[in-house]
Amino acid sequence: MPITKNASxxxxxxxxxxxxxxxxxxxxxxDYHIFGHLRDPIERHFKGxxxxxVKNNLSRMLQDPEWQKIYTHAVMDIHSYxxxxxxxxxxxxxxxxxxxxxxxxxxLTQRYLKSHQIDINLLSVLWYEVPSIEKQQVYLELxxxxxxxxxxxxxxxYDSDIILWNKTVPYLDEDNIRxxxx
Numbered sequence: 001m002p003i004t005k006n007a008s009x010x011x012x013x014x015x016x017x018x019x020x021x022x023x024x025x026x027x028x029x030x031d032y033h034i035f036g037h038l039r040d041p042i043e044r045h046f047k048g049x050x051x052x053x054v055k056n057n058l059s060r061m062l063q064d065p066e067w068q069k070i071y072t073h074a075v076m077d078i079h080s081y082x083x084x085x086x087x088x089x090x091x092x093x094x095x096x097x098x099x100x101x102x103x104x105x106x107x108l109t110q111r112y113l114k115s116h117q118i119d120i121n122l123l124s125v126l127w128y129e130v131p132s133i134e135k136q137q138v139y140l141e142l143x144x145x146x147x148x149x150x151x152x153x154x155x156x157x158y159d160s161d162i163i164l165w166n167k168t169v170p171y172l173d174e175d176n177i178r179x180x181x182x
Contacts, residue, residue: 001025001036001094004079005047007105007111011037018120033116037109038168039099041082041161042154046146050131050139059138062145072146073153084160096168118167 002008002022012022016149028034039047048072053059061067084091097108106122113120131139146154153163 001034003036003038003083004081005044005051006037006039007099008016008037011109012159013075014122015121025087033095034093035095035097035109035112037105038083038096038165041158041165042146044161045075045080045158046139046142048078049076049142050135051079052076053138059134061112062138062141066144069149071142072149073157082158082161084164091164096164098165098168100169126127 012176017115025034053062060070079112087094095112097105097112099105110120110122
């Protein structure tokens with residue numbers, strides 16, 4: 001299940017090299033095992049907002065205090081739109097693999113696939129999109145502004161995504177990793 005700002009381009013490209021095809025979620029039968037990658041919703045918000053600003057040549061507007069409030073509070077486009085709003089109750093039917101610095105997402109993905117008898121060496125087929133320096137700078141600036149403006153609005157806005165994230169991350173403990181694929 002490719003989700004924007006959750007390594008969707010990286011994993012979609014990797015699986016396409018293995019002959020996989022994209023399919024609409026609502027066209028899949030009940031016999032399909034659906035998985036996707038998920039990062040912390042607040043981190044995803046700022047990555048998505050940075051994507052929007054750079055793509056639309058609006059980065060300069062981060063210097064305006066009025067626009068700073070908007071960019072640290074509002075969803076600009078699909079790159080930061082709450083996942084659970086898009087998927088509704090289907091979000092709970094997806095096996096979410098966390099994107100975290102605590103453990104390799106590639107490792108977790110390969111473990112999950114092997115538990116379903118799919119053996120892919122992801123390291124040999126993964127292609128990583130390297131964000132532009134401008135996008136990285138905008139992302140860091142948005143995080144800094146969020147801290148300075150001390151906004152809790154995002155937690156309220158992304159509440160259901162945060163709940164989904166919290167259901168996913170307990171498996172990041174190395175001692176419990178064996179439970180991840182079950």
